[in-house]
Amino acid sequence: xxxxxxxxxxxxxxxxxxxxxxxxxxxxxxxxxxxxxxxxxxxxxxxxxxxxxxxxxxxxxxxxxxxxxxxxxxxxxxxxxxxxxxxxxxxxxxxxxxxxxxxxxxxxxxxxxxxxxxxxxxxxxxxxxxxxxxxxxxxxxxxxxxxxxxxxxxxxxxxxxxxxxxxxxxxxxxxxxxxxxxxxxxxxxxxxxxxxxxxxxxxxxxxxxxxxxxxxxxxxxxxxxxxxxxxxxxxxxxxxxxxxxxxxxxxxxxxxxxxxxxxxxxxxxxxxxxxxxxxxxxxxxxxxxxxxxxxxxxxxxxxxxxxxxxxxxxxxxxxxxxxxxxxxxxxxxxxxxxxxxxxxxxxxxxxxxxxxxxxxxxxxxxxxxxxxxxxxxxxxxxxxxxxxxxxxxxxxxxxxxxxxxxxxxxxxxxxxxxxxxxxxxxxxxxxxxxxxxxxxxxxxxxxxxxxxxxxxxxxxxxxxxxxxxxxxxxxxxxxxxxxxxxxxxxx
Amino acid sequence: xxxxxxxxxxxxxxxxxxxxxxxxxxxxxxxxxxxxxxxxxxxxxxxxxxxxxxxxxxxxxxxxxxxxxxxxxxxxxxxxxxxxxxxxxxxxxxxxxxxxxxxxx
Numbered sequence: 001x002x003x004x005x006x007x008x009x010x011x012x013x014x015x016x017x018x019x020x021x022x023x024x025x026x027x028x029x030x031x032x033x034x035x036x037x038x039x040x041x042x043x044x045x046x047x048x049x050x051x052x053x054x055x056x057x058x059x060x061x062x063x064x065x066x067x068x069x070x071x072x073x074x075x076x077x078x079x080x081x082x083x084x085x086x087x088x089x090x091x092x093x094x095x096x097x098x099x100x101x102x103x104x105x106x107x108x109x110x111x112x113x114x115x116x117x118x119x120x121x122x123x124x125x126x127x128x129x130x131x132x133x134x135x136x137x138x139x140x141x142x143x144x145x146x147x148x149x150x151x152x153x154x155x156x157x158x159x160x161x162x163x164x165x166x167x168x169x170x171x172x173x174x175x176x177x178x179x180x181x182x183x184x185x186x187x188x189x190x191x192x193x194x195x196x197x198x199x200x201x202x203x204x205x206x207x208x209x210x211x212x213x214x215x216x217x218x219x220x221x222x223x224x225x226x227x228x229x230x231x232x233x234x235x236x237x238x239x240x241x242x243x244x245x246x247x248x249x250x251x252x253x254x255x256x257x258x259x260x261x262x263x264x265x266x267x268x269x270x271x272x273x274x275x276x277x278x279x280x281x282x283x284x285x286x287x288x289x290x291x292x293x294x295x296x297x298x299x300x301x302x303x304x305x306x307x308x309x310x311x312x313x314x315x316x317x318x319x320x321x322x323x324x325x326x327x328x329x330x331x332x333x334x335x336x337x338x339x340x341x342x343x344x345x346x347x348x349x350x351x352x353x354x355x356x357x358x359x360x361x362x363x364x365x366x367x368x369x370x371x372x373x374x375x376x377x378x379x380x381x382x383x384x385x386x387x388x389x390x391x392x393x394x395x396x397x398x399x400x401x402x403x404x405x406x407x408x409x410x411x412x413x414x415x416x417x418x419x420x421x422x423x424x425x426x427x428x429x430x431x432x433x434x435x436x437x438x439x440x441x442x443x444x445x446x447x448x449x450x451x452x453x454x455x456x457x458x459x460x461x462x463x464x465x466x467x468x469x470x471x472x473x474x475x476x477x478x479x480x481x482x483x484x485x486x487x488x489x490x491x
Numbered sequence: 492x493x494x495x496x497x498x499x500x501x502x503x504x505x506x507x508x509x510x511x512x513x514x515x516x517x518x519x520x521x522x523x524x525x526x527x528x529x530x531x532x533x534x535x536x537x538x539x540x541x542x543x544x545x546x547x548x549x550x551x552x553x554x555x556x557x558x559x560x561x562x563x564x565x566x567x568x569x570x571x572x573x574x575x576x577x578x579x580x581x582x583x584x585x586x587x588x589x590x591x592x593x594x595x596x
Contacts, residue, residue, distance in 0.1 A: 099579050102571065235563050308533040319510060326511075328590050333581030337591070344591035345511065353513045361512050362522060365503070366529060368510040378537045379530075385541035392544065423525050424532050 008074040008168040008222040012115075015073035018062060022055035022073045026117060029075045033120065033166050036491055041141040042160040044080050046120035047087060051075070054117050069115030071229055077161040077170035078108055080121045081128060081204040082213070091204040092126040092136040092154075095331045095355030105202020106234045107213045108171065114229040119167055122157030126357045127322065128175050128206040130154050131429055133182070134416070135359045143186055144489035145455055149413040152182030155216065159186035162216045164491055169217045169226055175206050176310050177408075177433025179214035180445035184408035184458030187447045189475065189485060190216040191223045193468050195440035196241040198227070199234035207317035208239075210310075210437050219485060220446065220475035224248045227468060247469040251476045258292035260474065263401030267303035268432050273410045280449030280457040281407045284478070288405070291477060296401055302393050303435050305386040310434035311427055312383035315367030322364055327351025362423065387438045394439045398464040403474050405461055406432050408445040412455035432460060442468040446475045447484040456487070498527040 005011050005020075014020045030048060037043050055073075062068060078084065081091040083101035090096040108118060125135040133141040133156025141156045143149035144164045151160045155172030159182035162170045172179040174192035183190025191214050198213040205211060215226045224247045232243035264285060270278070289295045326348045327333040332355035337347045356364070370379040397404060410432060436443035441462055448459040459478075463470035479485050503523055507514055514522055573586050582589040 102575055102578065233561075305536060305539065308536050311529070312533055312536070323511075327581065328588055330579035331581070342591060344593050347591040349511045349513050352511050356512070358518075361514070362525060364510050364512060365506045365514075365522070366526060368506045369498075369502075369526065369530065370533075372506070372509060379533065382536035382539070382541070383533075386536055386539070389541050389544060422528075424528050427529075 006165060006168065007218050008071065009219070009225055011074050011168055012070055012072050012225070015058075015062065016068050020073055022058040022062070022117065023052065025073050025075060026051045026055040026119065029119060029167060036164055037166060039142065039147070040144060040160050040164055041139045042122055042157040042164065042166055043077065043120045044090070044123050044138060044157070045088060047084065047118055050084070050087070051117050051119045054112065058115055058117070069113070070225060071111055071114040071116035074116050074169060075119045075167045076111055076116045077120055077122045077158055077167040078118055079155050079158050079170075079172050080124050081173055082108055082121075082171060083202040083204075084108060084118060084121065087121065089121065089204065090138070091128070092124040092138065093355065093357070093360070094137040095325050095352075096204075097137070097332070099330055101202075103202065106199040106236060107202065107230050110230050110232075111171075111226075116169075116229070122155070122161050122170055124157055125154035126360050127204070127318070128154040128173060128178055129318070129359050129363050131177070131181060131426060132416075133157065135357055137357055143413050144491060145187060145413065148415050149455065150185065150416055152185035152409070152413065154178040154182075155214075156182045158216050159183055159188055159190070162186070162188045162218065163489060165488070169215055169222060172214050172216055173203055173206075174212045174214040174437065175210045175314060176437045177430050179216060180408050180433050180443060180460060181430070183216050183445045184447075185413040185456065187456030187485075187487060187489070188216050188218060189220055189223060189444065189446045190214060191227065191444045191468070191472070192436065192442065193227060193231065194241065194442045194466050196239045197244065197442075197466075197468060198230045199232075199237040199240040201234055201236035205321040207314040208321060209317060210314055219479055220444065220472050221251055221479075223444070224251055224472045224476070227472070241466070244466065247472055250469045250473050254473055254477055255480060256292045257288060257474065257477055260293045261400060261402045262288060262293040262295045263298045263397055263404040264295060265298050265300040265303065265397070265404055265406065267300050268406035268435070272428070272431060273407050274412070276451045277407045277409070277411060277457050281405070281459050284448035284459045285405055287482065288474070288478060291481060298397055298401065300390075300393050300397065300435065302386060302390040303431075306390060306435045306438060307427055307431050309383040309386035309390070310430070310438055311366070312370040312379050313387065313438075315363045316371040316380050317367070319364045319367030319371065322356075322360070325352060325355060327355075331355060390435060391439045394435075394441060403461050403463050403470055405459060408432060408458040408460040412451045412457055436462045439465070441465050442471050444471040444475050446478060447487065448482070449484060450487070498523055498530060
């Protein structure tokens with residue numbers, strides 16, 4: 001691809017000026033996907049007809065002189081757990097390998113309403129349960145910065161799609177870091193908004209008190225554009241927040257960070273973080289100080305409880321949410337049992353045992369344990385208290401800080417197969433992203449450097465509940481004064 | 492404070508029954524060991540005194556409660572058609588879900 005603009009903001013602007021043609025954009029992106037994706041494995045399928053038909057309509061409106069929406073001509077990938085009417089939506093699971101969505105998720109419908117072009121569904125860890133996209137029942141997704149490196153997860157396909165320029169924006173979901181961590185490992189920018197800011201209707205549930213629809217893009221500016229189009233109350237989601245003020249305009253208000261109070265919690269900026277990652281994120285914090293940020297050393301003592309609390313709460317909710325896969329209403333039904341001969345419990349048990357992969361089964365059993373009679377007081381209830389303690393500490397920190405910073409991931413992208421057999425080591429890998437998930441606060445990951453062997457390193461910014469604009473503003477200023485987000489993989 | 496439970500084969504079978512998941516015998520030991528490792532690691536929560544800081548597990552977390560004027564009007568909307576509801580069913584007959592036998596003949 002040549003000199004055509006690659007950020008969503010620039011594409012939409014060129015479309016509105018009549019300098020681009022949507023059909024050409026879609027054709028070019030589909031060709032790029034066809035040529036690069038067989039090796040990368042980012043997309044499970046593409047929506048050729050849908051994207052082309054929407055592009056044709058957009059071009060007609062452009063020719064007729066109609067005003068076009070803020071996402072005009074922006075090609076968007078969406079994670080396999082978000083519904084697009086009549087398309088497959090499998091959440092990376094064999095359980096839903098043939099499931100066709102009866103309607104489109106609110107968060108995606110709004111993007112099409114603003115003239116965005118949905119182009120395909122991206123690979124993911126099964127039901128969002130994983131940090132490498134390896135638990136997908138369908139295909140392996142590779143990091144474009146190294147074919148033997150994991151892309152992160154669970155929104156690994158979305159991260160790779162943006163990193164490899166297969167789309168301008170990709171939608172993901174983030175329950176414990178599933179947008180931020182793959183964004184970090186693939187060198188793109190990713191936002192988990194405040195819980196409830198983007199409606200969950202049409203998102204296949206993992207853990208309902210934590211699930212957030214998020215997005216990955218090349219710049220914070222693109223994420224602000226996305227957030228303004230996707231956020232707002234939805235009658236179909238009782239947890240959606242009242243429509244907030246837009247954030248895009250906030251980005252133009254600042255070119256430095258004078259007076260912004262930046263907290264650097266000790267617990268998230270030392271122990272367990274690789275030296276190379278720490279060096280790069282500390283350099284980024286120093287640059288933020290140079291831009292006028294007032295850096296404050298601070299503590300988040302309950303962070304040590306975040307991984308246990310997250311995994312007990314998320315799996316307990318998952319055990320309940322995934323009970324709906326009964327082999328009757330939709331999803332996999334076993335062919336091993338004969339409904340006329342065997343009991344309904346046999347059929348359901350066999351259908352679930354065949355349909356769910358090993359990691360999903362492990363998490364359902366852990367969640368069942370944590371919430372079952374005799375154990376819930378010691379596990380589920382304690383985890384809820386730990387969550388409260390963490391939320392209280394965050395609230396106290398946000399009385400004296402505007403933004404908190406930490407690395408997004410304690411390591412750069414590992415190779416396939418690293419700590420495969422050790423679930424605790426895998427879960428501890430999420431230690432820096434789960435605190436914001438438990439607190440329901442907005443958090444963004446932005447590239448801030450690379451390891452000696454060229455793997456991306458990222459900085460995470462967190463802000464007070466509802467203050468998504470603060471993390472976007474900080475990232476935008478950082479990106480105005482740095483080049484890390486512009487580095488692209490050799491493909 | 493009670494010690495972390497030993498996760499044994501009986502408990503795995505019990506959890507499997509509750510969760511409607513059958514773990515094949517050749518995978519049971521591996522799964523038992525993984526669960527045991529996680530349960531021991533996560534039992535640190537039971538050793539921490541959260542209540543001392545006045546925390547209450549029942550306080551609203553990230554959820555908010557809708558106010559009455561946010562709820563939609565209590566009037567019927569057009570429901571999905573029977574065909575739409577059945578479109579993804581693994582087995583149907585005469586516009587119904589086919590379910591396994593639930594009563595003895």
